[in-house]
Amino acid sequence: MRQALDQLEVATCGQGFTRLNTQLNSWVAATGLQLGVLHLTCLHTSCSLTINENADPRVLQDLQAWMNAVVPQDGRGPLDAHGQRSRYLHDDEGDDDMPAHIRTALTAQTLTLSVDRGRLLLGTWQGIYLWEHRHAGTLMQLSLHLIGE
Amino acid sequence: MRQALDQLEVATCGQGFTRLNTQLNSWVAATGLQLGVLHLTCLHTSCSLTINENADPRVLQDLQAWMNAVVPQDGRGPLDAHGQRSRYLHDDEGDDDMPAHIRTALTAQTLTLSVDRGRLLLGTWQGIYLWEHRHAGTLMQLSLHLIGE
Amino acid sequence: MRQALDQLEVATCGQGFTRLNTQLNSWVAATGLQLGVLHLTCLHTSCSLTINENADPRVLQDLQAWMNAVVPQDGRGPLDAHGQRSRYLHDDEGDDDMPAHIRTALTAQTLTLSVDRGRLLLGTWQGIYLWEHRHAGTLMQLSLHLIGE
Numbered sequence: 001m002r003q004a005l006d007q008l009e010v011a012t013c014g015q016g017f018t019r020l021n022t023q024l025n026s027w028v029a030a031t032g033l034q035l036g037v038l039h040l041t042c043l044h045t046s047c048s049l050t051i052n053e054n055a056d057p058r059v060l061q062d063l064q065a066w067m068n069a070v071v072p073q074d075g076r077g078p079l080d081a082h083g084q085r086s087r088y089l090h091d092d093e094g095d096d097d098m099p100a101h102i103r104t105a106l107t108a109q110t111l112t113l114s115v116d117r118g119r120l121l122l123g124t125w126q127g128i129y130l131w132e133h134r135h136a137g138t139l140m141q142l143s144l145h146l147i148g149e
Numbered sequence: 150m151r152q153a154l155d156q157l158e159v160a161t162c163g164q165g166f167t168r169l170n171t172q173l174n175s176w177v178a179a180t181g182l183q184l185g186v187l188h189l190t191c192l193h194t195s196c197s198l199t200i201n202e203n204a205d206p207r208v209l210q211d212l213q214a215w216m217n218a219v220v221p222q223d224g225r226g227p228l229d230a231h232g233q234r235s236r237y238l239h240d241d242e243g244d245d246d247m248p249a250h251i252r253t254a255l256t257a258q259t260l261t262l263s264v265d266r267g268r269l270l271l272g273t274w275q276g277i278y279l280w281e282h283r284h285a286g287t288l289m290q291l292s293l294h295l296i297g298e
Numbered sequence: 299m300r301q302a303l304d305q306l307e308v309a310t311c312g313q314g315f316t317r318l319n320t321q322l323n324s325w326v327a328a329t330g331l332q333l334g335v336l337h338l339t340c341l342h343t344s345c346s347l348t349i350n351e352n353a354d355p356r357v358l359q360d361l362q363a364w365m366n367a368v369v370p371q372d373g374r375g376p377l378d379a380h381g382q383r384s385r386y387l388h389d390d391e392g393d394d395d396m397p398a399h400i401r402t403a404l405t406a407q408t409l410t411l412s413v414d415r416g417r418l419l420l421g422t423w424q425g426i427y428l429w430e431h432r433h434a435g436t437l438m439q440l441s442l443h444l445i446g447e
Binding site: 001036053058059061062063065068069070074078106107111113116122125148149 | 151152186220229232241250258
Binding site: 150184185186199200201202205207208210211212214215217218219221223225227228232234255256257260261262263265270271272274275296297298 | 299300301303335337339340341342343368369375376377378379381384386387388390396399400402403404406407408410439441443445
């Protein structure tokens with residue numbers, strides 16, 4: 001049993017999804033490990049790692065729309081039980097920053113996946129996505145950590 | 150240290166929860182491994198793996214009701230900050246399909262658990278559940294991957 | 299490759315966040331393992347493990363306020379798509395109990411982190427928090443499980 005640890009830089013183009021399956025499978029193949037567990041950490045607090053449907057792009061549009069409705073980006077929080085909305089206190093970095101922190105808490109900044117026969121073990125319709133929550137694109141750092149043989 | 154990898158088929162009876170603790174503990178026992186980490190992947194994008202209270206069935210009813218309120222299933226999204234609701238774009242597979250994709254993004258399709266003395270290391274009140282988000286029951290495939298000794 | 303398994307007791311002071319980075323790094327250092335994967339399990343169904351911004355305390359206040367708005371604590375669920383609210387069925391343990399179960403389902407009770415050079419591999423702004431969802435403080439048990447070398 002051995003380990004491989006590396007860092008992957010992902011350029012995002014603003015709010016939305018970047019599919020990672022191909023890059024992750026290439027990296028796993030390069031390690032030479034056939035069977036193991038791959039642990040991913042997104043080293044930021046404004047984007048998520050998520051698994052979702054990889055076929056119809058409207059799925060990701062609807063997912064983004066749901067998030068925009070329930071974690072709004074106009075400087076104020078969601079409708080509460082009394083139909084009121086309060087202002088976010090943390091607003092120094094723009095109206096899309098605090099919502100990004102909330103969105104990462106509702107989804108995940110880490111993801112653990114099985115590797116079998118040198119590839120990610122996933123269902124047919126499962127895509128792995130980096131979900132950027134901020135409006136401006138940036139470079140995101142992911143750590144890739146595989147334990148296996 | 151060694152690995153065991155297998156697949157478990159779980160029959161769901163429509164929207165709701167199937168407790169997995171007994172099946173998972175039996176599988177762990179069969180591997181002969183005493184101490185390790187078990188990684189589960191649900192190979193679908195319409196059901197989740199979740200941990201919740203295992204004693205009062207009304208907990209799961211309330212959890213389902215919360216989800217139904219915040220991720221509605223009538224073909225339209227939730228109330229946004231302005232009290233409006235937009236239609237889902239992805240609706241080819243029925244009104245319960247897009248909400249299922251959103252629900253999996255809010256919960257998890259993978260779960261990693263510790264194993265100690267040949268059993269899952271959990272709190273007294275923790276049940277492991279497969280949470281089916283669609284109305285029709287189906288057969289779900291889970292991958293079980295244990296690394297340990 | 300070897301394993302270390304231990305339990306950490308965390309005292310919470312009611313609803314809110316307890317940062318764990320220092321305690322976790324001390325424990326990792328004591329194991330002597332330099333490179334590996336640390337798996338945490340919170341052995342309860344009313345608190346979460348979450349990663350968020352560690353600099354401005356107002357981030358955690360806003361995150362708590364979002365949760366309080368969308369998973370209310372007055373004995374009734376959130377506003378549904380029709381602007382209605384239903385009562386929780388499970389209310390024997392107080393009005394903050396069922397919301398705590400829902401909040402753990404939306405976040406996570408387990409967390410897996412990379413360890414490199416004997417320390418947690420995290421981004422500059424990432425804090426690891428135990429998020430207590432109930433009003434009364436209590437003692438929470440976490441299991442710490444490291445596989446590495």
